Amino acid sequence: MLLSSLLEFYDIFVGSFDLFLEGLWITFKLSIASLLIAFVIGLFIAILKISNIKILQWIADLYIWIVRGTPLVVQIFILFYGLTDIFLIPMFWAGVAGLAFHSGAYIAEIIRGTIQSIDKGQREAGRSLGMTSGMTMRRIILPQAFRRAVPSLGNQFIIGIKDSSLVSFIGMQDLFGVASSMGSNTFNYLPYFITVAIYYLFIVLILTLIVNKIEKKLARSD
Amino acid sequence: MLLSSLLEFYDIFVGSFDLFLEGLWITFKLSIASLLIAFVIGLFIAILKISNIKILQWIADLYIWIVRGTPLVVQIFILFYGLTDIFLIPMFWAGVAGLAFHSGAYIAEIIRGTIQSIDKGQREAGRSLGMTSGMTMRRIILPQAFRRAVPSLGNQFIIGIKDSSLVSFIGMQDLFGVASSMGSNTFNYLPYFITVAIYYLFIVLILTLIVNKIEKKLARSD
Amino acid sequence: GSEEGSTNTDSGEAEAGGDYNLIKDGKLTFAASGEFKPFSYMEGSEMVGYDIAVGEAIAEKLGLEPVQQKAKFSGIVTGVNEGRYDIAVASHTITDERKEQVNFTEPYYYSGPVIYTRPDSDITSADDLNGKEISVSRGSSYVSMAEEYTDNIPQVDSDVVALQSLASGHHDAVITDDITGITAIENGLVIENRGQLGVSNQAIAVNKENEELLNAIDEALQEMKDSGELAELAEKWIGEDITEEPETTE
Amino acid sequence: MSEVREMIRVDKLNKSFGDLHVLKDIDMTVNESDVVVLVGASGSGKSTLLRCLNFLEIKNSGTITIESENVEKETHNLNKIREKVGMVFQHFNLFPHKTVLGNVTEAPIQVKGISRQQAVKEGKELLDKVGLGDKYNVYPSTLSGGQKQRVAIARALAMKPDVMLFDEPTSALDPELVGEVLATMKELALEGMTMVVVTHEMGFAREVGDWVVYMHDGKIVETGIPSDLFDHPQEERTKAFLSSIL
Amino acid sequence: MSEVREMIRVDKLNKSFGDLHVLKDIDMTVNESDVVVLVGASGSGKSTLLRCLNFLEIKNSGTITIESENVEKETHNLNKIREKVGMVFQHFNLFPHKTVLGNVTEAPIQVKGISRQQAVKEGKELLDKVGLGDKYNVYPSTLSGGQKQRVAIARALAMKPDVMLFDEPTSALDPELVGEVLATMKELALEGMTMVVVTHEMGFAREVGDWVVYMHDGKIVETGIPSDLFDHPQEERTKAFLSSIL
Numbered sequence A, B: 001m002l003l004s005s006l007l008e009f010y011d012i013f014v015g016s017f018d019l020f021l022e023g024l025w026i027t028f029k030l031s032i033a034s035l036l037i038a039f040v041i042g043l044f045i046a047i048l049k050i051s052n053i054k055i056l057q058w059i060a061d062l063y064i065w066i067v068r069g070t071p072l073v074v075q076i077f078i079l080f081y082g083l084t085d086i087f088l089i090p091m092f093w094a095g096v097a098g099l100a101f102h103s104g105a106y107i108a109e110i111i112r113g114t115i116q117s118i119d120k121g122q123r124e125a126g127r128s129l130g131m132t133s134g135m136t137m138r139r140i141i142l143p144q145a146f147r148r149a150v151p152s153l154g155n156q157f158i159i160g161i162k163d164s165s166l167v168s169f170i171g172m173q174d175l176f177g178v179a180s181s182m183g184s185n186t187f188n189y190l191p192y193f194i195t196v197a198i199y200y201l202f203i204v205l206i207l208t209l210i211v212n213k214i215e216k217k218l219a220r221s222d
Numbered sequence C: 001g002s003e004e005g006s007t008n009t010d011s012g013e014a015e016a017g018g019d020y021n022l023i024k025d026g027k028l029t030f031a032a033s034g035e036f037k038p039f040s041y042m043e044g045s046e047m048v049g050y051d052i053a054v055g056e057a058i059a060e061k062l063g064l065e066p067v068q069q070k071a072k073f074s075g076i077v078t079g080v081n082e083g084r085y086d087i088a089v090a091s092h093t094i095t096d097e098r099k100e101q102v103n104f105t106e107p108y109y110y111s112g113p114v115i116y117t118r119p120d121s122d123i124t125s126a127d128d129l130n131g132k133e134i135s136v137s138r139g140s141s142y143v144s145m146a147e148e149y150t151d152n153i154p155q156v157d158s159d160v161v162a163l164q165s166l167a168s169g170h171h172d173a174v175i176t177d178d179i180t181g182i183t184a185i186e187n188g189l190v191i192e193n194r195g196q197l198g199v200s201n202q203a204i205a206v207n208k209e210n211e212e213l214l215n216a217i218d219e220a221l222q223e224m225k226d227s228g229e230l231a232e233l234a235e236k237w238i239g240e241d242i243t244e245e246p247e248t249t250e
Numbered sequence D, E: 001m002s003e004v005r006e007m008i009r010v011d012k013l014n015k016s017f018g019d020l021h022v023l024k025d026i027d028m029t030v031n032e033s034d035v036v037v038l039v040g041a042s043g044s045g046k047s048t049l050l051r052c053l054n055f056l057e058i059k060n061s062g063t064i065t066i067e068s069e070n071v072e073k074e075t076h077n078l079n080k081i082r083e084k085v086g087m088v089f090q091h092f093n094l095f096p097h098k099t100v101l102g103n104v105t106e107a108p109i110q111v112k113g114i115s116r117q118q119a120v121k122e123g124k125e126l127l128d129k130v131g132l133g134d135k136y137n138v139y140p141s142t143l144s145g146g147q148k149q150r151v152a153i154a155r156a157l158a159m160k161p162d163v164m165l166f167d168e169p170t171s172a173l174d175p176e177l178v179g180e181v182l183a184t185m186k187e188l189a190l191e192g193m194t195m196v197v198v199t200h201e202m203g204f205a206r207e208v209g210d211w212v213v214y215m216h217d218g219k220i221v222e223t224g225i226p227s228d229l230f231d232h233p234q235e236e237r238t239k240a241f242l243s244s245i246l
């Protein structure tokens, strides 16, 4: 009984491999694109926040407040269904934009935190050598901040990949979308949801290992 | 033109108030129930993790790994559709269980982190006065750990409330479920999604203020 | 309503295949849910089913290349209205509310909403539905039907999700299309038909600003009906001819 | 005169942390009302010895006899033993979430199960005794280091221990606050409390100590009354140590 | 003999942090090749004065003239001025993500825009000079405090400054490492570098200093050559300060 349902699960797992591979590819593209954009947004917002210009800080705060104050799924739906009145965003890019908009705020907070954790003597050393403010930020502060941010950024990237599952609700056939479709085709959701859980676990595991490796490598020079 | 769409939005906002109030009530019940359970799970798992018993640590690690390795929406769906073969969880409780299962892992990590951040001199002081291990944990370590955990727990509670929006996908008419239904019934998503975003922002704002207040109150005696 | 400029991603120099105002020149972009077996469902990364077959046949008749778009059912009408899709071949029942948003072609099949329950249920007809928990697909015409009996209406994103939860023990009943229910039963779900709630006409939704496309599709449909091609597609995907208007409609 | 009562007896005590052999065949006796001062270089094992006496560290071999009972982890309730042996730490380790009085009453109420009224009464007496009669209801964070350490002493005394262990009770204090803590300890010694004290305060050792024990590298090198050991050390290593700190 | 060239001139310099008036009407002149030693109690404003000379703090009033140019934030590119004035910090502030050589070449390449080869060549020469010829490619974290501070000196020298400022360059060092840094500084002084040094190393002040400036509470109380100021202080406060540290 247990054996037969295990065998059934095995068949489903193997049989759906090709399809999930396509879903994986979409999840992958989506995550990479959104996380790269989120990183740029995050860096930009972090710099606004540590600038001494009130209005810029205020803009950054507002952005972070909105993102942290509303569920990701609301953000994605507003971008996909809502903004069509103003301009129409293709599905893939609506997903990317929603995810990037969301992760961007968290990444901004991570970057801001690590920038501020860098000893202020570093800034002073840079300035005392005649470096401009921007040069000091770019060449001295940011490289150190990024290293220090690796664990948190890695964690945020993993969260981003899991969050990307929500784009299936605007119709994308990402990993989770494939699982939903297969479940509804066969009128049997459980094995497909378990299968997709395994895929996610596997991705997260790999990523965790990579992040740990990078962390170790960077620790070398600290 | 802008004015008329503002007026339209105002009408929708006011007109949907009753319905959203019902959704708010469901979101509220769901969040409270799931966060209380998550807290119990988190405390339990944190204690397993700091116990010196390998097998218990291993169970805690496995649980945390599974939760952090899979998207919340997958967890909710598996609980809702999957476990029905074994026992049937009513929709509300499937939602509660999914959210609690998920938040529990994050809360466990927060509690474990703060327990371990308590100076080990505190434990030794307790033991040296003849207190048992359990007594020291209960009377000395945990009260301090909880205080220290307030900001992170508050943050996690806010995340929990936002995450609760995903139960709309198993059919619950929570805040987000109401917004989705209203949007699709009226073929006009934007105002409803913006309305629901405002509700969430408002809840998060209130909660942030409460957490800050508690934090300040606790800081008094530190 | 959508502006012409925003609906055209390729700029609109009219080609010889038709001067409809299409999202992509020479291509007919049609939406379906992909979660409504046997009308539309996924086979590999492609949607198949009766809806899809009809959509493709029409595109061919119009001399256009069919482009399928999977979308959540609840967002499809809005998507057509706002110019995200040219048309929707997604088993939409013609309703007055939807007619305010989009134009409908002539029906391409006839069906009816049915009450499904688990076999052990004491619901035997619509009369027993009062106050029960009835799950339906979000954005479907079944929402307002269910509202006549109860206000306990869990709404999910596809009919199959609703049926699956019903079969697993959730909810008291599901209102969905007859044929979808039959397919579910064939696929092993243990549920039963407890009465039809009337007859509905399913049609293709077209953007309001695209009268020419509407007319062209109606023409194509009529041709397919006359030639028996539509009935053939129904036989192939559904197993019976559902393209004939029943004697009695409400 | 009554017979001398042995409070602590240590025989062939050994303690290792992994490969690091920290205490090597320690023999030591502490009689009732003795004040034993433990001195030695950093890392010589003073704290470890003290912690073994309070069973915060568990010995590898040897015997520890507390009030004529040979205490073994397997057969004894260590919490009961710890009630008899009070400990004062370098960093006070007060409970920051409890008021001064709460710190002092916590263990009597929870461990001994005495009533709150009784604990409060006794706690207040102890706090009066250490000169903090006006600080019952404040939280530790508002106290100076010297005040904190005196609360820590009162907290340990509240369990009515037979022996008090002090591990560098004044090293974390600003110089001007050392005196008030030493005065409290001296008073305690005069009342006849049995005490083992790790300290670098040689004045205190001379004035209050009955015995001085010099440790080096995990061994007891020399034991004597303060005037002998400080002024006429027998061992080369003791001489070297004393010249480095005096 | 050639005329004496004024490197730094400070007139009526005032600096406040909020309500705290930290520098009060400071007047000071530093000529070419002078070694000026700044002494004074903690909080007297020594660091703040040094930081004003390097424009890490911006003065509230008064004038600062560097090589005959009256420098004002509004009209001058402070980065250009900072190139002329090197600074060495108490806590080294090396760049941990760059190798020793990278620390030394960073500013010449980025700020002066000289070629990498040229910067590496000059950097290696400087590192050889401070006795770290074998450490080009290691990261700062692997160095001792004394080595770190010598890298910091080389890093500042790489910009070919006309004046070097040192803010307690040896206070963060273990005693046995102080000598190597002072030796490097002495060598620099002998080569004719103009230097302003905040230090508690009175031996160095006596031996290397041309002038000693004693600050108290934000004011310059007394200035003199080392032997005069240390052995025959004129002011009461100077006497009190010297007796407290010598």
Ligand SMILES: Nc1ncnc2c1ncn2[C@@H]1O[C@H](COP(=O)(O)OP(=O)(O)OP(=O)(O)O)[C@@H](O)[C@H]1O
Pocket: D017, D020, D022, D040, D041, D042, D043, D044, D045, D046, D047, D048, D049
């Ligand atoms: N928990 C532990 N784990 C491993 N090694 C330890 C531990 N506690 C102490 N040690 C080591 O045991 C040796 C003795 O330490 P101990 O603290 O007893 O010395 P001490 O005489 O009290 O020194 P100090 O005057 O610095 O307090 C040291 O080498 C120390 O590093």
Ligand SMILES: Nc1ncnc2c1ncn2[C@@H]1O[C@H](COP(=O)(O)OP(=O)(O)OP(=O)(O)O)[C@@H](O)[C@H]1O
Pocket: E017, E020, E022, E040, E041, E042, E043, E044, E045, E046, E047, E048, E049
């Ligand atoms: N950034 C700042 N903000 C506010 N106050 C400051 C700041 N920097 C210095 N101060 C204050 O200015 C006064 C002078 O400080 P400064 O560091 O110049 O003294 P110092 O002579 O270098 O002392 P030390 O020997 O301790 O380094 C002190 O009271 C200090 O607290």
Ligand SMILES: [Mg+2]
Pocket: D046, D047, D048, D167
């Ligand atoms: Mg010690």
Ligand SMILES: [Mg+2]
Pocket: E046, E047, E048, E167, E168
């Ligand atoms: Mg200073």
